[in-house]
Amino acid sequence: xxxxxxxxxxxxxxxxxxxxxxxxxxxxxxxxxxxxxxxxxxxxxxxxxxxxxxxxxxxxxxxxxxxxxxxxxxxxxxxxxxxxxxxxxxxxxxxxxxxxxxxxxxxxxxxxxxxxxxxxxxxxxxxxxxxxxxxxxxxxxxxxxxxxxxxxxxxxxxxxxxxxxxxxxxxxxxxxxxxxxxxxxxxxxxxxxxxxxxxxxxxxxxxxxxxxxxxxxxxxxxxxxxxxxxxxxxxxxxx
Amino acid sequence: xxxxxxxxxxxxxxxxxxxxxxxxxxxxxxxxxxxxxxxxxxxxxxxxxxxxxxxxxxxxxxxxxxxxxxxxxxxxxxxxxxxxxxxxxxxxxxxxxxxxxxxxxxxxxxxxxxxxxxxxxxxxxxxxxxxxxxxxxxxxxxxxxxxxxxxxxxxxxxxxxxxxxxxxxxxxxxxxxxxxxxxxxxxxxxxxxxxxxxxxxxxxxxxxxxxxxxxxxxxxxxxxxxxxxxxxxxxxxxx
Numbered sequence: 001x002x003x004x005x006x007x008x009x010x011x012x013x014x015x016x017x018x019x020x021x022x023x024x025x026x027x028x029x030x031x032x033x034x035x036x037x038x039x040x041x042x043x044x045x046x047x048x049x050x051x052x053x054x055x056x057x058x059x060x061x062x063x064x065x066x067x068x069x070x071x072x073x074x075x076x077x078x079x080x081x082x083x084x085x086x087x088x089x090x091x092x093x094x095x096x097x098x099x100x101x102x103x104x105x106x107x108x109x110x111x112x113x114x115x116x117x118x119x120x121x122x123x124x125x126x127x128x129x130x131x132x133x134x135x136x137x138x139x140x141x142x143x144x145x146x147x148x149x150x151x152x153x154x155x156x157x158x159x160x161x162x163x164x165x166x167x168x169x170x171x172x173x174x175x176x177x178x179x180x181x182x183x184x185x186x187x188x189x190x191x192x193x194x195x196x197x198x199x200x201x202x203x204x205x206x207x208x209x210x211x212x213x214x215x216x217x218x219x220x221x222x223x224x225x226x227x228x229x230x231x232x233x234x235x236x237x238x239x
Numbered sequence: 240x241x242x243x244x245x246x247x248x249x250x251x252x253x254x255x256x257x258x259x260x261x262x263x264x265x266x267x268x269x270x271x272x273x274x275x276x277x278x279x280x281x282x283x284x285x286x287x288x289x290x291x292x293x294x295x296x297x298x299x300x301x302x303x304x305x306x307x308x309x310x311x312x313x314x315x316x317x318x319x320x321x322x323x324x325x326x327x328x329x330x331x332x333x334x335x336x337x338x339x340x341x342x343x344x345x346x347x348x349x350x351x352x353x354x355x356x357x358x359x360x361x362x363x364x365x366x367x368x369x370x371x372x373x374x375x376x377x378x379x380x381x382x383x384x385x386x387x388x389x390x391x392x393x394x395x396x397x398x399x400x401x402x403x404x405x406x407x408x409x410x411x412x413x414x415x416x417x418x419x420x421x422x423x424x425x426x427x428x429x430x431x432x433x434x435x436x437x438x439x440x441x442x443x444x445x446x447x448x449x450x451x452x453x454x455x456x457x458x459x460x461x462x463x464x465x466x467x468x469x470x471x472x473x474x475x476x477x478x
Contacts, residue, residue: 081348083355093344105332109320116322 006235008053013060017076022047025061025072027054027235029224031178032084033071034214038174039088042210043098053235085115088171100171111165111172118176121148125179129186133229146191153195162204169208177205185221245474247292252299256315260285264300264311266293266474268463270417271323272310273453277413278327281449282337292474324414339410350404350411357415360387364418364425372468385430392434401443408447416444424460
């Protein structure tokens with residue numbers, strides 16, 4: 001399965017996942033799928049990728065995963081796991097090398113609570129660019145986003161750590177990263193102006209080899225998101 | 240700490256949590272807090288409850304949990320965990336007796352995926368209730384709810400199990416149960432008319448000692464929700 005080109009409706013179903021291997025159903029530019037790619041890369045897990053055409057989903061994919069969303073994992077036992085946080089926790093449990101979640105129940109709870117908070121930030125990364133495209137006034141929403149960034153900044157200030165739950169990267173950093181990677185494309189970088197610790201965190205994340213391995217450059221994102229705004233997403237841009 | 244009456248703004252802060260137990264901040268009629276109460280009871284965990292007045296939250300509670308939501312768990316070590324699902328997972332991980340989540344990573348993932356599906360159903364219940372109060376037509380919303388109940392029913396039909404995770408009650412059953420307990424109060428019991436397996440599941444759940452220990456009867460719920468609709472929630476109804 002060497003092609004990165006996306007599989008659309010009518011494409012032949014891939015065979016079963018070979019023994020001892022793992023398959024990721026993805027879309028190259030999806031921030032949620034990037035979470036899973038970050039975890040796979042950080043833990044050095046061997047896997048194959050099948051990219052899905054999200055506008056023309058193959059029937060065989062909808063049979064495996066009725067919601068048809070990416071990311072989704074498939075094991076050689078035919079087990080299918082979807083929803084980005086569920087795939088990431090699953091991988092951390094199955095593959096013991098380079099644990100990304102803490103071992104203590106409270107440590108895990110802290111990561112999950114932070115993720116829950118962050119899930120309320122994510123919609124802004126979509127709402128604001130979309131409203132802007134329609135020519136709407138986004139100033140109120142930008143203020144709200146800045147408040148949320150200020151809380152994240154406070155968290156880092158209080159903990160005095162380089163990353164959100166310690167001085168090394170853990171699961172929560174990877175769960176949050178993909179949205180910050182796209183902040184320039186969303187034209188929201190100025191919302192980081194008064195959150196210096198959060199800004200420094202993004203700079204540290206950009207130095208992480210795993211992040212470098214999974215990211216795309218700004219021009220690629222701009223071209224992709226332009227194609228989305230025009231109603232014809234080019235999932236294979238750059239291939 | 241034997242009073243069940245809710246603590247409001249101005250009430251004295253409780254002391255530290257005694258060494259051999261956990262403390263649950265709750266509200267007697269809250270379905271989300273009931274999830275945590277079900278887990279605490281099912282696992283036989285020693286705990287004390289402080290009910291919170293949700294319209295006039297005490298400052299000392301907001302200091303522990305700035306979101307100010309229930310359920311919240313506090314340990315003797317002063318660790319604070321909130322969000323119903325996160326508290327439930329935390330308790331299952333800390334207290335090894337009577338595990339509610341499966342031991343395998345895929346088993347856990349399956350329960351979390353089911354919970355994600357279910358999380359799309361709960362808003363409907365509140366929407367229908369609120370729309371009915373305003374005198375809006377709820378037939379569209381009810382039709383959607385019936386479809387969702389149908390997919391839950393199908394899941395049970397396919398698996399041929401008594402409960403959602405097998406033939407004994409597990410985590411997912413307790414996470415879903417509080418909303419089914421309130422179907423009468425939401426006036427949507429008839430939405431179960433064409434989902435016999437789901438109906439049978441509710442009957443089995445009603446026989447569970449843990450459910451019996453945490454539930455209230457329909458009249459109590461109706462009285463409470465009436466007080467909510469009137470803008471003066473009576474958190475201490477029945478005390």
